[in-house]
Amino acid sequence: MKAQTTKFRKNVKTISTIAVLSFMMAGCAHEITKKTPKLNPITISPTANAAEEISMHQALTDQAYANQVDVMAPTYFDESKNYLAKAKKQNDTGAASTEILKTLGYAQAYLLKANEDANAVRANMVEVSFAREQALKAGARSYPAALAPLDNKFKQFSTDYTHVTPEQKLALKNSYLNLELSTIKTVKLGQVKDMLTLAKNKGAAKIIPKAYQQAVQRYNIAETLIETDRHSNTKIGNAVTAATTSADRVMKLLASEQNSRNQTPEQRAMTLEARDNALIEADAIITEVAAESIQKDEVLAQQDEALTHSQDANKAHEKKANEDQIVTNAASQFNNNEADVYRQGDNLIIRLKSMNFASGRADLPSDSIAVLTKVKEVIKDIGPGAVMVEGHTDGVGAANINQQLSEKRAKSVMEFFATDKILGDNKMDSKGYGYSKPLATNKTKEGRAQNRRVDIVIKPNQEI
Known part of the structure; x- marks a missing residue:
């Protein structure tokens, strides 16, 4: 019991602490601040519809954001966004179409340059880019306090990516992967953790020790599965469901225990019988989940599968970056x-x-x-x-x-x-x-x- 609750307490660290501490060990690249060069605007036909051009450029900006251009070429990307915002304001205030289109011409020029620079950065920092993409897919944007320090470092590296050392790339990559892992844990198990914390504060370890211990065990099983293979959605989903069910049962048993204080002896006996039946059911489910998740051979197989998945995804990402670079070089x-x-x-x-x-x-x-x-x-x-x-x-x-x-x-x-x-x-x-x-x-x-x-x-x- 003590070992179970001790492990649980160790697993309630925040995402921000994990992400920031993991990167503090990496060292820092020298910071470089560059003034944005002035670009010539792209010429847009004077007969073009300003509102439609704004809408199309917004779509291109959204696509660039999805492709991580905001961190790979932040200076030009931000400049493009500024001109787009200016064009929208001009359109809202009834400015002449020629003025709006000229502003959009600047927005297009800076976005084009941002995409070109981002392709070069992506080709040089493929693994970092992929790791960040995985963190975003897990939901890391919902935790800006943890994501922002890593993105700021990525932006810094992007300004002078040819001088970033392999050790610095590896450190940033691992920081994003740690953020992905902690985000998955929070998204999948955050509710369970909150319920168990509340149950502990209400004295569950003493009032219903067996049920509480089982709930903590289920939580630890689910967390172990996530740590072993964070992309095994089916197995993780089953374990999380079991953990959630167990934690929910703990809360109901606590409420039942509170109500039983005002019951007759017969009513209390019936309540205890129902509670025992629920615990027997929980034992059966826990035994099944634990047996499936902690076998050594299966864990090793899951790790091999995860490694293969990661390598294949890296190759696909690198292939796309190389293809984008070929297009950029040819177009130039x-x-x-x-x-x-x-x-x-x-x-x-x-x-x-x-x-x-x-x-x-x-x-x-x-x-x-x-x-x-x-x-x-x-x-x-x-x-x-x-x-x-x-x-x-x-x-x-x-x-x-x-x-x-x-x-x-x-x-x-x-x-x-x-x-x-x-x-x-x-x-x-x-x-x-x-x-x-x-x-x-x-x-x-x-x-x-x-x-x-x-x-x-x-x-x-x-x-x-």
């Missing part, structure tokens, strides 16, 4: 008038916007060689498994003629890449789609210009 090679670069599934898409083919011709325009050379360099840097060149036309003219023209233009671009043999045989191909896949309406000059395009589909580590 082109200006806004040359190409758009984005990821579609596992593929990298380079959408050429400046391929000014002569009408009805498939010969490469001389002014396109520069941008095609840039694409070639990107392909060399990535070293992909395959490349597909896709040609598209506008909707002017007969379908069969446009189909043939798109095929010839795509083939011309492919042959330009093939001259340097940047990929092996059978790893580069071309395809024409005519006007079957328009991006915009063919009823306007601007729409037709968008539809006349060449897409370079880069497929890492896979054949066409």
Whole structure:
């Protein structure tokens, strides 16, 4: 009994104490304070709807927040939020649309820069980022006193991440994982702990010692399961349910004992009989849960499973960070008038916007060689498994003629890449789609210009 209650008392530490103390042992990186560089605003069409642009930028900001950009590139992220708030205020006070769009242009520029910097930080601090993500999933945002010191350290590291030592990364990672663990304990067992604390203060250890001891035992079993494998939701859920049921029974027995003081001898006997039956049921459940949770082989298996899960998640997180960095590096090679670069599934898409083919011709325009050379360099840097060149036309003219023209233009671009043999045989191909896949309406000059395009589909580590 004494051992059980002693362990329980040791397990009532607060989340803030665990998170902060775990990081105090790590040492500190040198603090760096940088003034935010002034960026040029991104130009937004003067005909754009200001309210819609604000809504879209808010969605992008929320997504960046979910991707932890607020701690990986805090300076630029905060600056973007400030401009967004200013744009909202301008919109509410009836400012001119041009002024609102200009403010949003700054917000977009700073958010774009924040995302770029965050990708670099994420690639360098993959395990820290993953550990923080796990803590947030557990509900750590509900405990800002514990989360804030760790996030402040992450922000500090992000400003000069190339100088953060492996030991500092490991310390911060472990602090986030400790916060995750303590958060799970509080979320899952906080109510049970409160009930047992109240029961103890009411003298449960003396009044109903067996029931109280069993409730503490269930609490410890559930806590042990969480510490052994915090992601085993089914087993933890069963143990937490058992602990909650037991703690609730303790509170009811205390209330029953209080009421029995005013009962007749016969009524007290009936109450004791019901209490004994409840304790017998509790014994059976406790025995079953304990036998399942404390077997050595099962605990080791759970630990192996948790380790595998963590390693797989780390690999997936690292893969995403690397893919984001590839997109960022590729996009930096082109200006806004040359190409758009984005990821579609596992593929990298380079959408050429400046391929000014002569009408009805498939010969490469001389002014396109520069941008095609840039694409070639990107392909060399990535070293992909395959490349597909896709040609598209506008909707002017007969379908069969446009189909043939798109095929010839795509083939011309492919042959330009093939001259340097940047990929092996059978790893580069071309395809024409005519006007079957328009991006915009063919009823306007601007729409037709968008539809006349060449897409370079880069497929890492896979054949066409």
